[in-house]
Amino acid sequence: MTRRNFTLALGAAGSALSASNVLGANDKVRTALIGAGGRGSQDWETFLAEADFEPVAVCDVYTPFRDRAIQTAKGKPSGHHDFRQVLERKDVDAVIVATPDHWHAAITVAACNAGKDVYCEKPLSLTVAEGRKMLAAARKNNRVVQTGSQQRSGAHYAQAVQLIREGGLGDVHRIHAGFQRNIYPGLKPAEFDAAKLDWDFWLGPAPKVAFDPFRAIYNFRWFWDYSGGQMTNWGAHHLDIARWILNADAPTTVSGTGGRYSLTDGGETPDLQQVSYQFPKAVVTWTASEASEGKGVTLDICGTKGTMTLLRNGYKVVPEQWPVSPGSKERKPAMKAIEVKGGDLDHQHARNFLDCVKSRKRPNADIEEGHRSAVMAHLGNISTRLGRTLTWDPVNEKVVNDTEANKWLDKAYRGNWKLV
Numbered sequence: 352m353t354r355r356n357f358t359l360a361l362g363a364a365g366s367a368l369s370a371s372n373v374l375g376a377n378d379k380v381r382t383a384l385i386g387a388g389g390r391g392s393q394d395w396e397t398f399l400a401e402a403d404f405e406p407v408a409v410c411d412v413y414t415p416f417r418d419r420a421i422q423t424a425k426g427k428p429s430g431h432h433d434f435r436q437v438l439e440r441k442d443v444d445a446v447i448v449a450t451p452d453h454w455h456a457a458i459t460v461a462a463c464n465a466g467k468d469v470y471c472e473k474p475l476s477l478t479v480a481e482g483r484k485m486l487a488a489a490r491k492n493n494r495v496v497q498t499g500s501q502q503r504s505g506a507h508y509a510q511a512v513q514l515i516r517e518g519g520l521g522d523v524h525r526i527h528a529g530f531q532r533n534i535y536p537g538l539k540p541a542e543f544d545a546a547k548l549d550w551d552f553w554l555g556p557a558p559k560v561a562f563d564p565f566r567a568i569y570n571f572r573w574f575w576d577y578s579g580g581q582m583t584n585w586g587a588h589h590l591d592i593a594r595w596i597l598n599a600d601a602p603t604t605v606s607g608t609g610g611r612y613s614l615t616d617g618g619e620t621p622d623l624q625q626v627s628y629q630f631p632k633a634v635v636t637w638t639a640s641e642a643s644e645g646k647g648v649t650l651d652i653c654g655t656k657g658t659m660t661l662l663r664n665g666y667k668v669v670p671e672q673w674p675v676s677p678g679s680k681e682r683k684p685a686m687k688a689i690e691v692k693g694g695d696l697d698h699q700h701a702r703n704f705l706d707c708v709k710s711r712k713r714p715n716a717d718i719e720e721g722h723r724s725a726v727m728a729h730l731g732n733i734s735t736r737l738g739r740t741l742t743w744d745p746v747n748e749k750v751v752n753d754t755e756a757n758k759w760l761d762k763a764y765r766g767n768w769k770l771v
């Protein structure tokens with residue numbers, strides 16, 4: 352039954368149910384964008400290219416970005432300042448949440464409770480406790496929630512994961528992920544019109560601080576109250592792929608080191624960080640370096656037969672050289688070299704979300720996967736900040752025998768903001 356005939360059949364009752372009704376293959380998914388900055392505008396353009404996508408509202412606490420997104424959608428959507436007004440609307444089926452990380456949980460939980468499906472950017476949460484509540488809200492309300500980890504919809508990622516899981520690289524016990532660049536001495540504030548930003552609303556559940564243009568647009572990533580540095584920025588992507596490859600929910604121990612040593616731009620999160628995750632039969636390592644050796648993005652999956660470098664633009668396998676016979680000095684490749692090109696991840700990920708909104712199936716980067724990968728990143732940061740190894744209990748989502756570390760799994764919200 353499509354939305355249209357469902358509403359017709361039920362008359363007035365149909366409109367009361369319209370937020371959680373059943374969409375047919377030809378129905379359009381009426382969607383609002385919440386957070387129309389850098390990533391929000393990319394997501395918006397990606398979704399606008401889909402024929403069954405209908406832009407109905409744009410919400411941002413910075414008016415120029417809100418107006419820009421309305422224009423991109425040819426003036427069709429209405430503009431909002433307060434996301435709660437968007438969630439009250441009966442003509443909104445789904446929301447895209449592309450705000451800074453400290454808003455992801457409050458908006459996603461409220462959207463699920465209002466019967467909306469959600470495409471929420473990565474990292475899913477700011478804390479472990481938030482992620483758990485987001486997952487509970489999604490399941491309780493039977494909502495489709497896709498995390499913005501677009502690699503999960505990439506055909507070449509799925510192919511690589513299958514190849515590795517089937518033993519194509521031999522035994523794989525080591526995965527190394529990293530993001531290394533040199534931005535010394537640091538980044539500058541984004542250029543924007545501060546008079547058009549509602550700073551108090553931007554802060555929302557985060558502690559009240561005086562307006563700081565460096566924090567506001569894009570650079571919130573380098574402040575603990577809003578995000579988790581490169582660990583939750585690029586790390587959340589890579590750790591998600593590592594967990595997918597290993598088919599594992601969580602590490603058993605996490606050991607992080609590093610700090611903010613070189614950059615002088617006022618940010619707080621590490622500019623050098625090294626984290627080691629122990630899985631039952633594998634070690635995953637993460638390196639972020641912001642002020643030396645600009646190698647860029649790396650994700651290397653190291654097997655006994657070969658090493659795969661798996662990136663957005665494709666993957667490449669370099670074979671190991673094995674002795675032709677035991678003890679021989681002569682060597683031959685343990686496998687064939689492979690090179691596969693990547694595709695457009697963003698469109699495939701948006702398409703998967705819209706399809707799942709209609710089919711009610713779990714999306715490729717279901718909220719539970721997003722939650723587990725964000726947990727890995729949060730634990731990396733907690734271990735680094737406390738300067739000790741954490742043992743993780745994934746069932747109860749607690750650090751074993753560490754009261755202080757467990758306090759870091761949650762954060763108080765300011766004023767009346769709550770996760771309900």
Ligand SMILES: NC(=O)c1ccc[n+]([C@@H]2O[C@H](COP(=O)([O-])OP(=O)(O)OC[C@H]3O[C@@H](n4cnc5c(N)ncnc54)[C@H](O)[C@@H]3O)[C@@H](O)[C@H]2O)c1
Nearest residue numbers: 386388389390391411412413449450452472473499568569
């Ligand atoms: N999937 C990816 O590859 C990818 C890439 C980049 C960013 N991201 C994620 O997207 C999110 C946004 O990052 P960005 O770089 O676009 O940041 P940004 O600062 O450019 O944009 C964030 C926007 O959210 C708005 N905002 C803040 N609070 C709001 C609220 N309560 N209601 C409505 N709007 C609000 C801000 O005014 C701003 O316009 C982050 O979580 C980031 O990790 C994902």
